[in-house]
Amino acid sequence: MPEPKHHQVLVVGGGTAGITVAAILRRRAPRVDIAIIEPSPEHYYQPAFTLVGAGVYPLARTRRAEKSLIPAGVRWINDAAQTFEPEKNAVRLKNGDALTYDYLVVCTGVKLDWDKVAGLSETLGKNGVCSNYSPAHVTYTWDCLQRLKAGSRAVFTQPPLPFKCPGAPQKIAYLTADYLRRQGILKDCNLDYYVHAPVIFGVPFFARELVKIAARYGIQVHYQHNLVAVDGSAKKATFEKVGDQNKGERITVPFDMLHVSPPQSPPEEIKSSPLANAAGWVEVHQNSMQHVRYPNVFSLGDVASTPNSKTAAAVRKQAPVVVGNIIHMMGKTAVESGYDGYASCPLTTAMGKTILAEFIYGGKVTPTLPLNPAKEHWIGWWIKVTGLPLMYWNYMLKGHVWFPKHNTAFKGDAA
Numbered sequence: 001m002p003e004p005k006h007h008q009v010l011v012v013g014g015g016t017a018g019i020t021v022a023a024i025l026r027r028r029a030p031r032v033d034i035a036i037i038e039p040s041p042e043h044y045y046q047p048a049f050t051l052v053g054a055g056v057y058p059l060a061r062t063r064r065a066e067k068s069l070i071p072a073g074v075r076w077i078n079d080a081a082q083t084f085e086p087e088k089n090a091v092r093l094k095n096g097d098a099l100t101y102d103y104l105v106v107c108t109g110v111k112l113d114w115d116k117v118a119g120l121s122e123t124l125g126k127n128g129v130c131s132n133y134s135p136a137h138v139t140y141t142w143d144c145l146q147r148l149k150a151g152s153r154a155v156f157t158q159p160p161l162p163f164k165c166p167g168a169p170q171k172i173a174y175l176t177a178d179y180l181r182r183q184g185i186l187k188d189c190n191l192d193y194y195v196h197a198p199v200i201f202g203v204p205f206f207a208r209e210l211v212k213i214a215a216r217y218g219i220q221v222h223y224q225h226n227l228v229a230v231d232g233s234a235k236k237a238t239f240e241k242v243g244d245q246n247k248g249e250r251i252t253v254p255f256d257m258l259h260v261s262p263p264q265s266p267p268e269e270i271k272s273s274p275l276a277n278a279a280g281w282v283e284v285h286q287n288s289m290q291h292v293r294y295p296n297v298f299s300l301g302d303v304a305s306t307p308n309s310k311t312a313a314a315v316r317k318q319a320p321v322v323v324g325n326i327i328h329m330m331g332k333t334a335v336e337s338g339y340d341g342y343a344s345c346p347l348t349t350a351m352g353k354t355i356l357a358e359f360i361y362g363g364k365v366t367p368t369l370p371l372n373p374a375k376e377h378w379i380g381w382w383i384k385v386t387g388l389p390l391m392y393w394n395y396m397l398k399g400h401v402w403f404p405k406h407n408t409a410f411k412g413d414a415a
Contacts, residue, residue, distance in 0.1 A: 004075075007035040009326060010091060010101035012081045014038025014066055016046075016312050016397075017107035017301030020319040023071045023399030029327055035075040037093065041066050044135050045392055047312050050168055050348060051385060053132040053141030053259075054175040061389070063135070069397055081108070084273040086294040103326050104294075106282050107301040108270060110164055110310070113263040120260060123232025131260045132172055133164075144257040145176055150188035152256040155237055157227045158195045159263040164302045164310040166202060167345040167357065169193075169261035170210065176259075177217035178350040191218065192253065194225040194239055202309070203363040205412070206347070206355065209374045213349050225251075227260065266303055281305035286361070287337030289322045296329065298322045306341070308361065312392065313344035320401045342366065342406060346384040354380030358406055366406040373412065 009025060011018045014036045022034050043066045051057035070076045077099075083092045084106075092098045112133055114121045123129045130141040148154060154176055158169035173193050180186040193200075193214065200214065200221055201207040214221050224243035228250070230236075237258055241249045265271070271280035275297065282299035283292050286306045291297035300318040302310045318339050325335040341361030346354045353376040360366050367373040 004033075004035075005098065006100045007075070008033040008102045009035075009105065010099060010103070011036045011105045011107065012091060013107040013109060013301070013303075014040070014070070014076070015043065015107065015109050015301070016392075017109075017315045017319060018105070019043070019069050019071070019397050020315060020399070021105055021107070021300070021322055022074045023397060024319055024323045024401060025326065025399075026071045026073060027399040028323060029330070030073070032330075034071075034073075035077055035099070036070060037077045037079060037081050037091070037099075038066060039078065039080040039094075041078070043069055045389055047165065047346075047384075047392075048389060049132045049135070049138045050171045050175070052138045053130070053145070053172050054179070054348075054351075055142040055145065056175075056351070056385065059135065059139055064393070071399065080269075082269055084269070084275055086274055086291075086297055089296070102296065103329065104297045105322060105326075106270070106275060106297065106299040106303060107315075108267050108303045110264045110302045111267045113265050116263040117227050117260070118229035118238075119232065120230045120262070123230055124260070127232035128235060128256055129230060129232050129258045129260065131262065132168060133260075133262055141172065141259060144259075145179060148176075148180060148185075148189060148257060150185045153190040153192070153254060154257040154259070155253060155255040156191070156193045156259045157237075157261055158193070158197065159261050160196045160226065161202075162310060163261065163264040165345065166309055166311075167347045169195075169259075170200065170214075171348045172259055173219055174213060174217065174347075174349045175351070176257075177219060181217070182351070186217065190220075192220045192222060194222045194227065196224065196226045196242060198223050198243065201357075203357065203359050203365065205359075205363070205365045205374065206357045209355060210347070213376075230258065230260070270303055275299070277305050279305070285337070286341065287321075287339050288325055288335045289318055289339060290325060290335055298325065306339070308341040309343035309345060309359070311343045311345055313358075314342060316396055316403070317342040340408070346380055346388070348381070348384060349376050352378055352381045354384050356380045356383070360406070360408065364408070365410050365412060366408050367410055368404050368406045373410075
């Protein structure tokens with residue numbers, strides 16, 4: 001029997017967003033015909049990569065077979081989308097097949113642009129050059145970290161926005177510093193954090209605390225520097241200054257360990273599609289997640305144009321809005337603007353300590369727990385290491401949506 005060429009709901013991308021949307025939709029509308037296009041046979045819980053790189057969490061615990069996560073009754077198309085033809089309600093696959101849909105959900109994630117940094121691809125995974133952003137290289141971060149000794153220099157980078165998990169570049173810096181502290185050699189090492197932005201974190205409320213934590217460890221923070229080249233064999237990294245002062249000037253620094261957070265961009269098939277805005281992201285309304293030109297198209301997760309922090313927590317809040325609006329459209333009722341820009345970033349500042357950064361559009365702080373969100377808490381570490389992975393695999397990806405509300409009336413961020 002030939003495979004169907006048309007589906008009521010076609011989901012492009014079987015990562016966090018795609019599986020969550022399909023699972024919620026199956027629960028709310030079990031008779032709807034759904035298919036997921038996803039080329040990878042493996043699915044990773046990427047928020048734990050920071051922990052893997054710090055030696056806290058085995059990589060195997062972050063990985064599951066994609067097939068095991070596809071909701072019952074949903075078709076998995078093990079291929080990749082090549083072109084989008086929204087005027088025809090069609091998507092063409094890399095194998096040449098064309099599929100049509102009533103509703104399209106685009107959640108392909110982002111592309112890691114290693115080649116935008118000269119020499120990086122050639123040396124990544126050796127010569128002390130590591131990255132927690134790739135499952136292929138994250139365990140090497142832990143190897144590099146353990147090789148640091150008195151007199152070593154560890155360098156950490158943050159790329160230009162937007163990129164997924166904006167806290168990740170500095171989380172590994174703090175965990176490295178804490179590891180060196182516990183080894184008794186922190187004061188004998190040099191740690192440098194090179195940030196493309198003029199601030200350490202985009203939400204001022206949390207930035208004020210993170211600056212203090214970096215200072216506590218003796219981490220030198222260099223603002224408005226962008227990594228442009230790596231010479232792995234010489235163990236040197238070249239940065240370009242991007243601020244108004246000395247813009248374009250380049251500096252080269254030596255390293256024993258270089259943790260790179262790579263530049264990131266939309267996948268090429270999205271950039272070149274009619275769905276993209278001028279910057280290449282799928283252009284949607286920031287509250288309804290509905291495409292601004294094609295009403296039966298929705299997008300969420302890292303590839304969407306919404307100006308929120310790109311995290312799994314954002315997907316958790318976006319997915320029910322997407323599903324609800326698809327059901328509204330099926331019933332010929334108006335879509336709703338239910339997403340407020342919520343994102344969460346558990347900032348691991350030491351072994352056993354985490355700042356739970358939660359916020360919505362405009363950088364407004366919106367904590368869920370009745371704790372001071374600016375302070376480090378052990379409960380945040382437990383949530384990061386144990387609670388969130390359990391919730392991800394057994395609750396979120398199963399289509400469950402209830403969660404305690406974040407406090408939008410919080411006033412502490414006014415200080």
